[in-house]
Amino acid sequence: MANPSMNQAARVATALTFTNVTTSETARQAVVLQGSVAVPPNMRLDGYTLMRTGGSDGEVISTVRFWDASSSGVNVYQNTHTLSANNDSAGVLDMRLPLNSATFSQLNVSLQNDTGTTQDYTLQVYLRSIVD
Numbered sequence: 001m002a003n004p005s006m007n008q009a010a011r012v013a014t015a016l017t018f019t020n021v022t023t024s025e026t027a028r029q030a031v032v033l034q035g036s037v038a039v040p041p042n043m044r045l046d047g048y049t050l051m052r053t054g055g056s057d058g059e060v061i062s063t064v065r066f067w068d069a070s071s072s073g074v075n076v077y078q079n080t081h082t083l084s085a086n087n088d089s090a091g092v093l094d095m096r097l098p099l100n101s102a103t104f105s106q107l108n109v110s111l112q113n114d115t116g117t118t119q120d121y122t123l124q125v126y127l128r129s130i131v132d
Contacts, residue, residue, distance in 0.1 A: 011046060016109055016123045019054075021062070023116040028067055028108035031125050039127060041101035045077070046126040049091030050111075052083040054120030059084050060113045064123065066097075067108040076104075093126070 016029050031039055050064055065078040077097060081090035099107055113119055 011126055011128045012043070013124055013126050016125060018111045018121040018123060021111050021113055021119045021121060023112065023114065025063075025065075025110050025112040028070055028110045030070060031107040031109060031127075033127075039099060039104075039107045041099065041104070042129060043099050043127045044129075045095050045097040045099060045107065046128040047091060047093035047095045048126060049089055049093075049124045050081055050083070051089040051122045051124075052086055052119060053122055054086060054118075056115075056117050057085050058115075060115050060117070060119060062111060062113045062119070062121065065110045067110065068104045068106075070106060070108050073105075073108075091124075099127075 012033055014031055014033055018026055033039065045066065048064065050062065052060065060083050061080055062083055063078060063080045065075050068074045068076050079092055083090060109123060111121060111123065
């Protein structure tokens with residue numbers, strides 16, 4: 001009998017920290033694995049969680065975008081979340097967005113909010129092997 005865990009590749013996570021996010025979109029940050037290794041072409045974007053860790057109290061609408069390049073390029077995914085007080089979190093899992101070398105040169109993330117106030121966020125990005 002085969003071991004079920006052998007049929008699934010381990011999920012690899014990376015954390016991105018955004019500070020001073022205001023109404024205008026922050027510069028895109030490249031998603032890298034531990035040790036500054038770029039996302040390999042045989043991975044997929046499996047999901048993310050976003051946590052608001054600072055700033056003023058009250059609701060903030062925050063938009064996460066994934067890009068296929070560090071400048072210009074294509075916005076391959078975006079979603080908007082309403083976050084309340086500090087330590088409120090939101091996210092999307094089981095996205096299964098394939099990242100292959102024919103489409104992606106590098107996975108990048110940007111973040112903005114609608115309030116014009118300074119906020120701190122932690123964004124956890126989940127990646128999984130595409131061969132599972």
